[in-house]
Amino acid sequence: MNAKNKVLISGGAGYIGSHTAVELSEAGYDVVIIDNLTNSEINAIEGVRKITGKDIPFEKVDTCDINELRKVFEKYDFDTVIHFAAYKAVGESMAQPLKYYNNNLISFLNIMELMKEFDRPNILFSSSATVYGEAESLPVTEQSPRQPATSPYGNTKQMCEDILRDSCRAYPGIYGIALRYFNPIGAHPSSLIGELPRGVPNNLVPFITQTAAGIRECLSVFGNDYDTPDGTCLRDYIDIVDLAKAHVAAVRRMTSGDMQEKYEIFNIGTGKPVSVLELLTTFQEVNDIKVPHKMVDRRPGDVPAVWANTDYANHVLGWKAERTLAETLKSSWDWEKKIRKIQ
Numbered sequence: 001m002n003a004k005n006k007v008l009i010s011g012g013a014g015y016i017g018s019h020t021a022v023e024l025s026e027a028g029y030d031v032v033i034i035d036n037l038t039n040s041e042i043n044a045i046e047g048v049r050k051i052t053g054k055d056i057p058f059e060k061v062d063t064c065d066i067n068e069l070r071k072v073f074e075k076y077d078f079d080t081v082i083h084f085a086a087y088k089a090v091g092e093s094m095a096q097p098l099k100y101y102n103n104n105l106i107s108f109l110n111i112m113e114l115m116k117e118f119d120r121p122n123i124l125f126s127s128s129a130t131v132y133g134e135a136e137s138l139p140v141t142e143q144s145p146r147q148p149a150t151s152p153y154g155n156t157k158q159m160c161e162d163i164l165r166d167s168c169r170a171y172p173g174i175y176g177i178a179l180r181y182f183n184p185i186g187a188h189p190s191s192l193i194g195e196l197p198r199g200v201p202n203n204l205v206p207f208i209t210q211t212a213a214g215i216r217e218c219l220s221v222f223g224n225d226y227d228t229p230d231g232t233c234l235r236d237y238i239d240i241v242d243l244a245k246a247h248v249a250a251v252r253r254m255t256s257g258d259m260q261e262k263y264e265i266f267n268i269g270t271g272k273p274v275s276v277l278e279l280l281t282t283f284q285e286v287n288d289i290k291v292p293h294k295m296v297d298r299r300p301g302d303v304p305a306v307w308a309n310t311d312y313a314n315h316v317l318g319w320k321a322e323r324t325l326a327e328t329l330k331s332s333w334d335w336e337k338k339i340r341k342i343q
Ligand code: NAD
Pocket: 010, 011, 012, 013, 014, 015, 016, 017, 034, 035, 036, 037, 038, 039, 040, 061, 062, 063, 064, 083, 084, 085, 086, 087, 088, 103, 107, 126, 127, 128, 129, 181, 182, 183, 184
């Protein structure tokens, strides 16, 4: 197989990386995974191998260590890198900004330096809807202005997007795509891989599944006095397998020479706003389980509503979210039951 069909996945033992490794492998790509396992477990690699039936190579490497990373570039002849390796907890980034700037920026700069050094053309970067902040109009398109970041985490996403844009502009051999993910949720239908938050989850769905499993007593719904149909916040929850497939579409675009610009940005969401209460109700109905919950004050920093206009990804990538919210929330609960050994 030639280098065009080989993809290096940094952070590939993580939540989005592991699902992407599966979809890429099933689409016929050869993948190589690197991860330092600071926010993931080796079991995820075993899960990916089990689902695909392939002995996918894995190297335990810290992408901040350029010498270790160089050995990966020397050993494997991939044309494309998908860069997931980053820290992602917004609250922790406020408390420990240097940890976030160090890891998320150095890691990405090292990847970019080596792409240049080894003439590897295609880089796909994991960006986030967080770059839109509190948008002036909804849904947001890729042309909606980015708002000043409200956390060091969000700032690293904006800075990496800028590094990518400038590098694509300056270096003739480098092509970049930034995918701005909305709110990824769910697990692989096999329940062999899924999200593994450490400690108390910050995100809504893992908090719901852990409450359903009896690990948390009660879900706090952060604010029911927003100017939204039921008073709770609106988000665009994107299924993890659909999200993984968006990476396959983006890699295909890069490797087939279809890119119109050297740097392209795509929103990856469903295009449908869902409220916290609507999501909670759907979870309870589809899984036939009650989740204790109470209304509490708004969480500082939350935007009332954000959802994607996905026309560009739908038309240009030929990709569309397919799984329903109910299917996705069933997969979340199946995964939680599997890891907690609940019958
Ligand atoms: P995750 O924490 O599950 O996966 C990230 C992986 O990167 C982990 O396995 C971690 O061990 C690894 N990693 C971190 N620093 C590393 C380093 N220096 N060297 C090697 N490996 C390193 O997170 P995720 O949810 O899969 O997110 C993947 C990417 O998508 C991140 O860049 C994140 O910022 C971005 N993103 C995530 C979300 C979300 O809600 N999950 C939304 C938007 C964007």
